[in-house]
Amino acid sequence: MATNENLPPNVIRQLGNELKNLDDSPPEGIKVSVNDDDFTTIFADIEGPAGTPYENGVFRMKLLLSRDFPHSPPKGYFLTKIFHPNIATSGEICVNTLKKDWNPSLGLRHILLVVRCLLIEPFPESALNEQAGKMLLENYEEYARHARLYTGIHALKPKNKSKSGAISESTTALNVGQSNTVLGENTPLASAAISTSAAAKALGKNSQDQNAATSDPVVGASTAPKKDVPHAAKVPVDKKKLDARKKSLKRL
Numbered sequence: 527m528a529t530n531e532n533l534p535p536n537v538i539r540q541l542g543n544e545l546k547n548l549d550d551s552p553p554e555g556i557k558v559s560v561n562d563d564d565f566t567t568i569f570a571d572i573e574g575p576a577g578t579p580y581e582n583g584v585f586r587m588k589l590l591l592s593r594d595f596p597h598s599p600p601k602g603y604f605l606t607k608i609f610h611p612n613i614a615t616s617g618e619i620c621v622n623t624l625k626k627d628w629n630p631s632l633g634l635r636h637i638l639l640v641v642r643c644l645l646i647e648p649f650p651e652s653a654l655n656e657q658a659g660k661m662l663l664e665n666y667e668e669y670a671r672h673a674r675l676y677t678g679i680h681a682l683k684p685k686n687k688s689k690s691g692a693i694s695e696s697t698t699a700l701n702v703g704q705s706n707t708v709l710g711e712n713t714p715l716a717s718a719a720i721s722t723s724a725a726a727k728a729l730g731k732n733s734q735d736q737n738a739a740t741s742d743p744v745v746g747a748s749t750a751p752k753k754d755v756p757h758a759a760k761v762p763v764d765k766k767k768l769d770a771r772k773k774s775l776k777r778l
Contacts, residue, residue, distance in 0.1 A: 530565050532593055540596075541565045544634045556638050566591045568600075568634065572642050574681065579673030580608070580645045583681030587619070587641065589634070599628035602641060609669075609676040611650045611659035619644070620654045 530538050542565070548558045555573035568589045574580030585606040592598050602619035604610075612620045623632065623640045653659025661669040 530563060532566055533591070533595070537595060538565060541591075541634075548635060548638075553635060553639055553642075555642060558634070558638070570638055570641075572638070572645070573683075574677060575642065575646050578645055579670040580677050580681070582683060583677035584683040585645075585681050587617075589637065596630040596632075599624045600637065602637070607676060607680040609655070609658050609673045610644070611648045611653035611655055611662055612644050614654035618654060620652055621649075622652075 533541070545558065545560055545565070545568075548556075552558065555575065557571045559569045559571075561567065568591070570587050570589070572585045572587060574583035574585065583606075585604055585608055587602060587604045587606075589600040589602050591600045602621070602624055603617040604613050604619060605617060607617075614620070619641060621640055621644060623637060648658075648662060650659035650662045658669060658672070661672065
């Protein structure tokens with residue numbers, strides 16, 4: 527595994543200063559990330575330049591530094607798939623700055639800017655991807671269509687949402703979660719209340735039915751004496767008549 531021990535101390539200091547400068551003042555459309563324990567591999571996210579088939583894409587690349595850097599150029603690779611004449615299907619980057627035009631005085635910033643410029647102005651004459659190079663020379667529209675297709679599939683960056691929108695969505699989600707929680711806690715009580723209410727209604731109905739059933743015999747009982755009262759009144763009258771008749775018979 528490559529570590530900072532593979533690089534001379536003066537190179538480590540130089541790279542440290544360059545990386546700090548890139549972090550404090552990043553080039554337009556380029557964001558660098560690195561492992562502090564291993565300066566031999568440097569990653570960068572490159573935004574597709576506006577007006578190119580790579581627009582709205584973010585492409586990750588890496589630079590591999592050898593033991594004799596900066597006397598020998600780093601090797602560059604695209605990790606994100608891209609349809610480009612100067613970038614092989616394996617991701618290897620072909621640019622003169624990293625080959626015959628290399629100069630030890632060139633820094634990381636210059637290398638990254640040159641790679642991003644490749645997305646603006648490819649060089650089909652030195653193509654590593656022959657299909658892309660030929661298509662660029664013969665039919666730019668077809669080349670651009672293929673490049674946009676690759677960008678949309680492999681490099682499309684997510685749309686940024688405003689902070690307020692994110693906060694609103696979070697708040698909404700939180701409220702929904704709380705509502706669901708409260709509802710979940712109260713559902714048994716609500717069910718119990720509904721069941722109790724239903725039972726009370728049923729009990730009330732049964733009580734009414736029982737009262738109605740009980741009142742019917744009472745009404746019948748009370749009605750029966752009323753029917754018997756006249757009959758009872760007639761009995762004494764009949765006895766008087768009988769007594770009077772007996773008396774009259776005796777007189778005779």
